Amino acid sequence: MLAPSAVILGTFIIYPLIRAIWLGRQRCNPQGKNCDTTGWGQYTDVWRSEEFQQAIWVTIKFTLIVVPLGVALGVGLAVLADKYLGGIGVFRAIFSSTVATSVAVASLMWFFLLEPSLGVVANIGWINDLFPVVKEPGLLNDPGTALGSVALSSVWAGLGFTFILVTAGLQGIPADLHEAATIDGAGGTRRFWNVTLPLLGPTLLFVVVVLTTRAFQAYGEMDLLTSGGPAPQDSTTTVTYLVYGDTSEVRSDGGLQATTAVWLFVVLMGLALVQLRGLGRRVHYGN
Amino acid sequence: MATSAVPAMNRVTGWRAVGRYGLLIALSALVLFPIYTTVIAAFKPADKVLDNRLVPDSFTLDIFRDAWTEGRLGRFLLNSLVVAVVVTVAQVITSVLSAYSFSLIEFPGRNVLFLLFLATLLVPLEATLVVNRQTIDSLGWLNSYQGLAVPFLATAFGTFLMRQVFLTLPRDMRDAATIDGVGHLGFLRHVAVPLVRPTIGALALFSFLSTWNMYLWPTLVTTEEDFGTVQSGLKLLKSRALDTPNLVIAGTVIAAIPIFLVLLIFQRQLVRGLTAGAVKG
Numbered sequence: 001m002l003a004p005s006a007v008i009l010g011t012f013i014i015y016p017l018i019r020a021i022w023l024g025r026q027r028c029n030p031q032g033k034n035c036d037t038t039g040w041g042q043y044t045d046v047w048r049s050e051e052f053q054q055a056i057w058v059t060i061k062f063t064l065i066v067v068p069l070g071v072a073l074g075v076g077l078a079v080l081a082d083k084y085l086g087g088i089g090v091f092r093a094i095f096s097s098t099v100a101t102s103v104a105v106a107s108l109m110w111f112f113l114l115e116p117s118l119g120v121v122a123n124i125g126w127i128n129d130l131f132p133v134v135k136e137p138g139l140l141n142d143p144g145t146a147l148g149s150v151a152l153s154s155v156w157a158g159l160g161f162t163f164i165l166v167t168a169g170l171q172g173i174p175a176d177l178h179e180a181a182t183i184d185g186a187g188g189t190r191r192f193w194n195v196t197l198p199l200l201g202p203t204l205l206f207v208v209v210v211l212t213t214r215a216f217q218a219y220g221e222m223d224l225l226t227s228g229g230p231a232p233q234d235s236t237t238t239v240t241y242l243v244y245g246d247t248s249e250v251r252s253d254g255g256l257q258a259t260t261a262v263w264l265f266v267v268l269m270g271l272a273l274v275q276l277r278g279l280g281r282r283v284h285y286g287n
Numbered sequence: 288m289a290t291s292a293v294p295a296m297n298r299v300t301g302w303r304a305v306g307r308y309g310l311l312i313a314l315s316a317l318v319l320f321p322i323y324t325t326v327i328a329a330f331k332p333a334d335k336v337l338d339n340r341l342v343p344d345s346f347t348l349d350i351f352r353d354a355w356t357e358g359r360l361g362r363f364l365l366n367s368l369v370v371a372v373v374v375t376v377a378q379v380i381t382s383v384l385s386a387y388s389f390s391l392i393e394f395p396g397r398n399v400l401f402l403l404f405l406a407t408l409l410v411p412l413e414a415t416l417v418v419n420r421q422t423i424d425s426l427g428w429l430n431s432y433q434g435l436a437v438p439f440l441a442t443a444f445g446t447f448l449m450r451q452v453f454l455t456l457p458r459d460m461r462d463a464a465t466i467d468g469v470g471h472l473g474f475l476r477h478v479a480v481p482l483v484r485p486t487i488g489a490l491a492l493f494s495f496l497s498t499w500n501m502y503l504w505p506t507l508v509t510t511e512e513d514f515g516t517v518q519s520g521l522k523l524l525k526s527r528a529l530d531t532p533n534l535v536i537a538g539t540v541i542a543a544i545p546i547f548l549v550l551l552i553f554q555r556q557l558v559r560g561l562t563a564g565a566v567k568g
Contacts, residue, residue, distance in 0.1 A: 001392075001471070002400070005385035008441035013407045016418030023418070077314065085304060085311075094315045097322070099557070100547045102500040104518040108525065108539040109321040112328065118532055120324045156321065164557070217413050220502040224522060240413050244503060257417050265414035272409055 017265065020258040028254035035255060046259045051234075051242060051250070056267070058147065059238040063215040065151040066158070070211055071204065073155065074162025079192065081163075082170045092167065099160030103220035110153035111225055114139045140226050143233040150221050150236050157221075158214070162207050169203030170196070209275045216268055219244060239264050329537040354537035358528065359512055363520030364545065370435045370516060371498040377436075378494040379487060382445030387475055389446065390453035391461055401450075407443045413503070420507050430514045435505060439498060445490050452483045485556075492549075492556045499546065517542045 025042055028035035046052050077095045081088055098106065116122040116138030128135050133142050139149040173196065181191050197204075219240045222228055228237035228245045242248050243260045250256050332347045354360050388394070389401050419438050428434035456479060464474045480487065505519035515523050521535075521542055528534045550557055 001384040001388045004381045005404070005441040005443075005446060006400075008381065008438070009404065009407050009443060011422070012419055012438035013410050013415055014403075016415035016422070017410055019418045020414065077318075080307075080311065080314070083307065085307060091311045091315055094318055097547075098318065100550045101322075101543060102518055102546065103502050104521040105539055105543045106321075108521055108535065109325045111525075112532065112536055112539075113321050113324055115532075156318075159318065213411075217411055219413070220518075223502075223506070224525065240503075243413065243417065244507065254417070254421065261414045261417045265411060268411045268414070269409060 020262050020265075023255055024259035024262045026255035026258075030252050030254055030257075033254070038255075042255070042259050043263070046256065047263060051237075052239070052260065052263065054234065055237050055239045055242040058234075058236065059216055059240075062147060062151055062154075062218065062236075062238060063212055065148060066154050066215045066218075067208060067211045069151070070155045070158050070162055071207060074159055074207070075166050075200070075204070077159070077163050078166035078170055079196065082167065092163075095163045096160045098157055099164060101157055101160075103157065104224060106157035107153060107221050107224035110149075110156070111140070114149055114225075116141070137230075141230050143230050143235045146226050146230055146235050150225050153225065154215070154218060154221050158211060162211070165203055165207055166200065169200050172203075173199045212271065212275070213268070216240075216271060239267065325536055326540055328533065329540045331533065350533045350537040351541065354524075354534050354541055358524050358534050358538045359515075359520065360517075360524075360538050360541045362513065363515050363517045363542070366432075366435075366514060366520075367499055367516040367518070369432055371495050373432070373436045374439045374498040375491050375494040377440040378442050378445050379491055381441040382449045382490060383475070383480060383487070385441070385446045386449030386453055387471070387479065390450045391456075391474075391479075392471065404443045404446055408447070416504060416507060419504075423508055429508050430511045432514070434508045435514065435516065438504070439501075442494070445494065448486060448490055449483070452486045453479060456482060489556050492553050495549070496546070517545075 023035070025039055026035040026037050027042075081091050081095060101109070113119050113121055114134075116135050119138075121127060122134045122138060133139065133145055139145045177195055177199070178191060181195050186194065216238075217240055218238060222236045222238060222241045223245060226236040227247050228234055228241045229247070230236075231247075237245065237248065239260070242250055243257055243264060244251060250260050329350060330346045330348070332349070385404070389397065389404075423429060423434045423438070426433075428437070460478060461474060464478060469477070499516075500518065501516070502518045505516040506522055509515050509519050512520070512523055521538060524538050525535050
């Protein structure tokens with residue numbers, strides 16, 4: 001009964017990982033054939049390379065925008081909608097709605113929103129006057145704003161997910177805690193910081209873990225919005241894009257591609273271990 | 288006031304309610320803005336896509352027809368549906384089988400093997416796809432349903448999820464079935480699976496959505512439009528038809544509709560699925 005799962009996981013997760021580690025010592029054509037072994041030194045070479053360092057830095061910057069902004073907005077919306085108002089269900093549905101967009105759909109929506117020639121944002125007069133970059137060369141084509149714009153589309157796409165989870169978390173907070181705090185004279189703001197936020201801890205940690213992992217693996221946004229560019233700065237080439245992107249040089253060499261993919265694995269593993277430690281320490285409340 | 292079921296501080300009345308509604312409406316408008324502009328653009332006649340009016344003065348469905356035929360959205364949707372259904376059914380079956388072995392059958396090395404299964408959860412997709420693409424290539428499966436689906440027919444996440452619920456089944460139940468001469472497969476089919484149906488539903492929804500939304504893998508193994516999924520098809524469409532942006536915009540809208548419908552129907556399961564793991568790929 002175990003065989004089907006074991007065969008698939010073995011062939012498509014364990015074998016490729018081991019094979020990639022092995023392949024990472026070599027230079028090959030894109031099919032992973034005609035390889036010349038250059039040795040384990042290729043790992044240190046890749047790690048030290050300007051391209052990889054740059055990609056790691058871009059990935060970190062991207063994550064540092066997407067995660068804090070995404071969590072703050074998600075919590076803000078969820079707290080705002082966690083009230084007994086007529087029609088609140090409609091607002092909740094709207095705030096959850098972006099969970100239904102795939103990365104391709106969300107990215108194309110933002111592409112057409114920000115595209116300078118036909119995008120709506122670029123052609124609203126006052127935005128244009130205030131920020132000329134919106135029209136020329138366009139938010140996605142300016143090295144200074146490209147990463148932030150891609151991150152914004154990513155935050156938007158992840159908003160529904162965060163909203164749904166935080167809303168579920170809020171509903172799990174016993175109402176009498178809020179009542180007790182109110183009787184003790186705590187206002188809305190103090191209740192948020194001293195009751196709501198600490199009790200949301202486990203939910204928020206989960207959200208942060210998922211959003212961070214996703215941000216580190218983000219690919220579709222860069223592929224559809226900027227193709228890792230704008231060139232030549234490659235200001236949106238993340239590590240994942242470096243491995244797989246159409247415009248990435250690494251992609252045309254099966255060996256180098258494997259080396260970079262293995263480093264991506266190592267980085268994500270490190271991240272996961274850090275997060276697991278954090279989770280283990282803080283996830284349990286009550287019981 | 289204190290006797291009300293609704294906590295006092297969560298009830299908003301009077302001017303504060305008006306302010307709250309204003310804020311909610313403004314924020315809703317912001318969240319919906321990208322969706323609104325896309326949908327509006329898709330309904331505009333071809334010569335008016337560039338006029339950027341927020342409230343269009345004319346509507347047409349022509350572009351949807353073009354996106355469906357010229358843009359081949361119909362084909363992409365069919366491909367996505369085939370791949371997502373195959374993967375979902377397979378993941379549920381393989382997960383149930385392996386989870387059952389890990390929870391209700393004793394065999395030597397079980398814990399080690401289970402740890403190995405769990406370890407695969409730590410391996411990100413992005414680290415294995417380089418070699419998986421080569422594997423699929425050497426099998427001659429580029430541009431085929433096998434190529435799109437086979438690497439995902441099993442999941443350690445599903446195994447873990449199902450094992451958790453199988454462990455809650457009373458041990459006596461299995462013992463009673465053994466005494467009655469019911470084998471493992473019979474017990475699984477007639478007792479275990481019916482009892483854990485909600486979890487299976489959540490797993491199925493999760494599998495379906497993550498397969499449907501998968502982006503990187505389909506773009507790696509499909510070069511021909513015939514086997515494009517909705518996600519990789521949108522990329523093909525964008526690179527091919529950027530001079531006719533309205534076609535791509537209409538394609539985006541068509542591509543978004545099925546998942547909106549699925550989520551509308553399965554709202555409840557979604558929350559359970561989301562808290563069990565992340566959906567987007």
